[in-house]
Amino acid sequence: MMSAGEANHPMRAIGLQTSLPIDDPESLFAFEAPTPVPGSRDLLVRVRAVSVNPVDWKQRQRAAQGVRLPEPKILGYDASGVVEAVGPLVQLFQPGDAVFYAGSIQRQGTNAELHLVDERIVGRKPATLTDAEAAALPLTALTAWEAIFDRMRLAEGGGAGKALLIVGGAGGVGSIAIQIARQLTRLEVIATASREESARWCRDLGAHAIADHRNLLESVRSLGRRHVDYILCTNDFEGHWSALCELIAPQGSICSILGAKQLDVSPLMGKSATLAWELMFTRSSHATDDMAEQHRILDRVADLADAGRLRTTLTETLAGFTVANHQQAHTLA
Numbered sequence: 001m002m003s004a005g006e007a008n009h010p011m012r013a014i015g016l017q018t019s020l021p022i023d024d025p026e027s028l029f030a031f032e033a034p035t036p037v038p039g040s041r042d043l044l045v046r047v048r049a050v051s052v053n054p055v056d057w058k059q060r061q062r063a064a065q066g067v068r069l070p071e072p073k074i075l076g077y078d079a080s081g082v083v084e085a086v087g088p089l090v091q092l093f094q095p096g097d098a099v100f101y102a103g104s105i106q107r108q109g110t111n112a113e114l115h116l117v118d119e120r121i122v123g124r125k126p127a128t129l130t131d132a133e134a135a136a137l138p139l140t141a142l143t144a145w146e147a148i149f150d151r152m153r154l155a156e157g158g159g160a161g162k163a164l165l166i167v168g169g170a171g172g173v174g175s176i177a178i179q180i181a182r183q184l185t186r187l188e189v190i191a192t193a194s195r196e197e198s199a200r201w202c203r204d205l206g207a208h209a210i211a212d213h214r215n216l217l218e219s220v221r222s223l224g225r226r227h228v229d230y231i232l233c234t235n236d237f238e239g240h241w242s243a244l245c246e247l248i249a250p251q252g253s254i255c256s257i258l259g260a261k262q263l264d265v266s267p268l269m270g271k272s273a274t275l276a277w278e279l280m281f282t283r284s285s286h287a288t289d290d291m292a293e294q295h296r297i298l299d300r301v302a303d304l305a306d307a308g309r310l311r312t313t314l315t316e317t318l319a320g321f322t323v324a325n326h327q328q329a330h331t332l333a
């Protein structure tokens with residue numbers, strides 16, 4: 001445990017105070033902040049690697065639009081690191097443990113030397129992965145896992161004779177969803193890809209068949225499937241909506257990880273089909289009773305990675321905790 005007196009050591013962090021275009025030199029800046037003190041179930045983690053996802057640039061654009069925040073906001077969600085200190089009620093980890101997690105959107109982020117995170121949303125870092133490889137996993141893996149098992153309510157080992165369509169198969173979430181569905185269910189997995197390279201990538205990860213999202217309805221139908229039982233949509237949800245309504249099987253489930261401004265859900269009624277939403281930050285934002293599910297999921301993900309059954313989707317590594325690297329990562333995410 002850390003005493004309050006130890007909180008005075010400064011740590012380095014990268015943050016923002018106003019939402020600016022990423023090519024503005026002030027869009028992100030380095031500063032020193034007091035080392036935070038763990039609350040009751042918090043871990044203080046020495047961050048070794050972070051990964052940058054679309055949520056990072058979306059938060060950068062939204063967090064301080066037209067205002068200057070009184071204190072810098074630290075972005076960063078996915079992280080891999082080592083537990084440095086623990087809060088008084090922590091049960092799952094101890095100092096020295098290697099961990100990985102996707103954090104909370106309500107708290108300061110992981111772009112700092114030291115970071116506070118509730119132990120219930122943290123997993124053990126996969127031993128066989130580097131910190132950079134491990135940091136690329138939690139946010140996409142939690143999203144894919146929660147979408148398949150918690151929102152569409154598939155059972156592990158289930159899905160025999162049924163099909164799952166993953167729209168955006170080669171994306172961050174789609175790539176993990178293909179692997180989880182193949183490893184842990186008996187579903188037929190159809191992934192969408194529009195390029196030869198992304199189609200090959202989806203097949204390598206285990207997709208049984210590929211459809212082209214540029215003409216989704218015809219492409220899935222040309223595979224000989226009139227309907228699919230489950231659809232996970234990770235891209236252009238509103239653009240694909242009418243095709244998804246056509247393709248979903250009676251009593252099937254559609255899960256979107258994207259919001260929608262305007263959506264006519266009435267086509268689902270005749271089929272008694274379900275529309276479910278998945279937001280990876282819901283459990284931590286609302287401190288739900290089952291928040292520790294994310295601890296359990298990440299430990300399972302670590303087991304799968306260590307068993308060679310789940311591949312990290314790390315694309316590019318930028319070495320060094322610098323503003324320039326974070327700005328570059330925001331342009332790549």
Ligand SMILES: NC(=O)c1ccc[n+]([C@@H]2O[C@H](COP(=O)([O-])OP(=O)(O)OC[C@H]3O[C@@H](n4cnc5c(N)ncnc54)[C@H](OP(=O)(O)O)[C@@H]3O)[C@@H](O)[C@H]2O)c1
Nearest residue numbers: 054168170171172173193194198213235236257278279280
């Ligand atoms: N709700 C949540 O908790 C949650 C969690 C994570 C991410 N997200 C959101 O989900 C979105 C996707 O994130 P990601 O990191 O998985 O994706 P990503 O890596 O940015 O997705 C890239 C892939 O999308 C495919 N794609 C491009 N246009 C498409 C279209 N019109 N229809 C279908 N697929 C298309 C591309 O495939 P081809 O190259 O084959 O064309 C490409 O492989 C982001 O907006 C992100 O913010 C939400």
